[in-house]
Amino acid sequence: MGSKLRFETDPHNRLLVRSSSLRVPQYRRTLEGTFKAGKGNVLVYQLRKSSGSDVPQQIKFTGNWTFEKGETLVFTLDKWSNRGHTGKLYIGAKAIDARSDELVFEVNTKNTDNSERFYLLRLTGIWQADMRNRLNFVVEKERGDCDRLTFEGSWSINEKNQLAYVLASRRLKRKKDRTRALVFKGEWEMADRHTLSYVLSRELGSRFDFQVGLRRAGEGFVRYEMFIGAHPAGKSITLKGNWNLDARKGIIFEMKKEGERVSRLTFGGKCRLARGKVIEAHLLDAAGKDTGVSLKLSRALAKGAGEGFLEVLASGRECVLSAGYGLLW
Structure with a gap:
């Protein structure tokens, strides 16, 4: 049986190999190359091509992904899937892009000539929110199980109603603060009452499913309060847009997206x-239960709910619009 090896990384994100057995002379070698994620998000170290070979060498590892201190993968x-070889690899990586099925990191390394090099490491998976309303990237693995990368910091809603996770903020002299953030492109919807x-x-x-309660609504906005795990405590989600009435759908809150696309939240309402x-x-x-939140709308919007709605309002009676169904007689 061959000697067992221990794998580590050096401060420049290069693979470091050591002997882990006391029976063989101590062995230590730094290998120049780059990390990437292979099929099933296994970790692959691509060695720099040697002069005597046309085929780049690779070392493939199986194991578990975690996330530490914001910028360390x-x-x-x-041990059992790597022929008894052991190790924990710390990769200094900055998250730079988030897509529905991918999380992209930037990694920097140094060559033997001391020149610096940057490259991308891509993990595949999906996004979810946990019970504490934290953002999690679920890394899908080869055998069907998964690892979770949890983003512990704060997130917010930008001026385009997009969810943005703040990665770093730096104050510059005589200039505005420079903030680096992951911006997620999606659309809002009410899955259920909370x-x-x-x-x-x-x-x-x-998708991110947040546990919330409707707190307030007014001209051009709707605000939700988060129930648990909000960071900071008492966090709320404020979305900006326009209110409309629809004879078939109810009370609609519309938010413009990129281009001509519109994202909508639908409510019912007792109107007078x-x-x-x-x-x-x-x-x-959506179930017809009172949210405890009232809203004042321009009378001009009543045209969108149809003639029947206008007639009931004009008579002084209360009129009910049902979320997703419209006017109830």
């Missing part, structure tokens, strides 16, 4: 005409 080797979802890919099931000028609506959820 950790890969722990599975679940506000940001859907990245419906087909893949890549207040002082003949504004529509006062008590918002209902």
Whole structure:
């Protein structure tokens, strides 16, 4: 049986090989190359091509992915799947892009001539929120199991109603603060009374489901309060857009996306005409239950709900719009 090896990384993200047996002379060697994720997100170290070979050499590892201190990927080797070889590989990696099925990192290394080199490492999987409303990237593995990379920091909603995770913020002299963030492209929807979802890919099931309660609604905005695990405590989600009434769908909150696309949240409402000028609506959820939040809308929006809605309002009676169904008689 050959001697067992221990694999590590040096400060420049290069693979370091040591002998782990006391029966053989101590062996230590730094291998020049780059890390990448192979099929099933196994870790592959691509060695620099040697002068005597046209085929690049590779070392493939199986193990578990974790995330530490925001910018360190950790890969722990599975001893039994790597011929008894052991090790924990710390890869200094900056997350630079997030897609519905991919998380992209930038890694830098140094060559033997001391020149610096940057490259990308891509992991595949889906995004989810955990019970504490933290963002998690679920790394899908070869045998059907998965690892979770948890982003412990804070996230927010930008001016385009997109979810953004702040990676780093640096204050510059005489200039505005420079912030680096992962921006997720998706659309908002109410999955149920207490679940506000940001859907990245419906087909893949890549989505953030947040536990919330409707807190307030007003001209141009709707605000939700998060129940548990919010960072910082008391965190809320405020979305910006426009209110409309629809005879078939109910009370609609519309948010513009890139291009001509529009994302919508749908509510029901008990509506009446207040002082003949504004529509006062008590918002209902999809199940028809009162949310405890009221909203004042311009009377001009009543045209979108149809003639029947206008007639009921004009008579002074209360009119009910059902989420997804529209006017109820």
